[in-house]
Amino acid sequence: xxxxxxxxxxTAIEGESLMGQSEVILAYDFGGTKVGxxxxxxxxxxxxxxxxxxxxxxxxxxxGQVIEMGNRLLKSVxxxxxxxxxxxxxxxxIQDRVELAPNLIGIEELNVHRILTDAFHVPIVIENDVKAAxxxxxxxxxxxxxxxxxYVNFGTGISAGFTAGNRVMRxxxxxxxxxGYLMKxxxxxxxxxxxxxxxxxxxxxSGIAKRYADQYGKTLTTKEIFEMSQPNPETxxxxxxxxxxxxxQVANLAIMWNPEKIAIGGGMAASYQLLHDPIMSxxxxxxxxxxxxVRSNFLQDASLYGAMELAFxxxxx
Numbered sequence: 615x616x617x618x619x620x621x622x623x624x625t626a627i628e629g630e631s632l633m634g635q636s637e638v639i640l641a642y643d644f645g646g647t648k649v650g651x652x653x654x655x656x657x658x659x660x661x662x663x664x665x666x667x668x669x670x671x672x673x674x675x676x677x678g679q680v681i682e683m684g685n686r687l688l689k690s691v692x693x694x695x696x697x698x699x700x701x702x703x704x705x706x707x708i709q710d711r712v713e714l715a716p717n718l719i720g721i722e723e724l725n726v727h728r729i730l731t732d733a734f735h736v737p738i739v740i741e742n743d744v745k746a747a748x749x750x751x752x753x754x755x756x757x758x759x760x761x762x763x764x765y766v767n768f769g770t771g772i773s774a775g776f777t778a779g780n781r782v783m784r785x786x787x788x789x790x791x792x793x794g795y796l797m798k799x800x801x802x803x804x805x806x807x808x809x810x811x812x813x814x815x816x817x818x819x820s821g822i823a824k825r826y827a828d829q830y831g832k833t834l835t836t837k838e839i840f841e842m843s844q845p846n847p848e849t850x851x852x853x854x855x856x857x858x859x860x861x862x863q864v865a866n867l868a869i870m871w872n873p874e875k876i877a878i879g880g881g882m883a884a885s886y887q888l889l890h891d892p893i894m895s896x897x898x899x900x901x902x903x904x905x906x907x908v909r910s911n912f913l914q915d916a917s918l919y920g921a922m923e924l925a926f927x928x929x930x931x
Contacts, residue, residue: 638694639925640684640734643743643918644668644703646717646770646820649680650918653687653694658922662687673721681733698737699730700925702746702917704771706789710740714792717770737928743767744791746920747879747912748775748782753923755911756877764873765910766793766864767917768889769880772814776871794818796863817860819882826852840885853888860889861896868901879910 638661643650650665664683668676688696703726705715710727712718730738741749748757748765757763763777774791776783783790794814795806804810815821819836827833829852834842843853868876876897878889886909897904912919 636693636695637697638688638691639697639922640687640699641918641921641925642680642684642699642701643746643915643921644680644701644718645743645917646704649676649683650915651680651683651687652918652922653691654922654925658926660922662690663918668718671719673718673724676718677724677726677729681730684734696734696736698739698925698928699734700746700921700923700928701726701730701738701740702743702921702924703740704743706787706792707740707742708788712740714789739924739928741920741924742773742788742791743917743920744773745775745782745784746924747910747916748777748791748920749923750912750916750920751775751877751879751910752777752780752782754919755916756908757875760874762871762873764867764871764876764905765916766867766876766878767880768818768860768878768882769914770818770820771811772818774867776873793863793867796866798859813859813863817856817863819880822856836882837884840882840888843888854892857888857892858896861892861894864893865896865900868897868905872903873905875906875908877908877910879912879914879916881914883909883913 637656638653641652647669648665649668652660652663654660664687666679666683688694703712704717705712710725712721712726715721727738727740744767747767751757751765752763757765757777765775767773772794774793776791794811796813797805798812798816802812804812822836822839826839839849840853843849878886890907894907897907910916
């Protein structure tokens with residue numbers, strides 16, 4: 615079940631009580647390395663949340679753990695009634711299937727919608743994680759009020775969401791915004807058909823960590839690499855090349871879509887200033903009508919808030 619136009623209410627607020635509300639929704643955010651979950655009341659207040667690691671688990675086993683996590687959250691709140699479940703999912707969501715999600719082993723073989731429906735017996739709404747994040751930014755975040763907007767997520771992978779009015783664009787196959795497959799040049803051979811995602815392998819969190827280990831023989835997280843970039847000239851050059859590539863690709867997206875504003879989110883947005891400067895420089899230098907550039911309103915939680923909105927939409931559409 616997939617939605618393009620979803621009307622929502624004011625911004626969700628985190629808290630610890632249901633404030634007299636007995637109806638709740640359950641939201642899941644399936645990322646590349648973890649799955650987050652949140653329980654929210656009808657006032658869009660998060661009352662409980664949890665997360666589990668997902669790396670290396672077969673999708674069937676992971677879904678079992680995810681369902682258990684949801685049931686634990688529900689049991690932790692007295693006298694509540696679950697009304698819907700929203701799911702933001704890495705990969706391409708095509709009706710009840712998920713494709714192009716290599717971190718979720720075997721997910722392509724499962725009907726996720728049916729499994730969750732059988733587990734919770736309420737409406738289930740599933741959408742790509744970055745499209746869900748884009749929806750949250752559009753309705754209650756830093757893209758609110760824009761006529762055309764662009765959300766770019768830099769995390770374990772790289773993806774984007776395009777907005778026009780009150781809609782998030784899905785594309786013919788639901789794969790709009792899969793920019794991790796962008797080529798670095800016309801001579802690039804690390805393309806989809808050869809099993810690669812060129813931009814993602816160069817500039818995503820997982821790609822940066824792998825390339826750094828290959829180049830310098832040290833295993834560090836992307837956060838650690840970013841933190842040591844200032845005092846270390848060698849690392850500073852490495853990061854500068856990444857910033858240049860990110861700026862180049864985002865500028866091309868801005869030329870193509872002509873957004874009023876671009877919001878940057880995902881785990882790498884924790885180092886927003888390192889991303890902001892090269893992106894802004896590329897926008898000013900190359901884009902005829904440079905958009906505003908902002909950090910995501912929801913920091914690293916945009917997909918989870920988007921999943922909440924998917925769940926609320928199930929009871930209003």
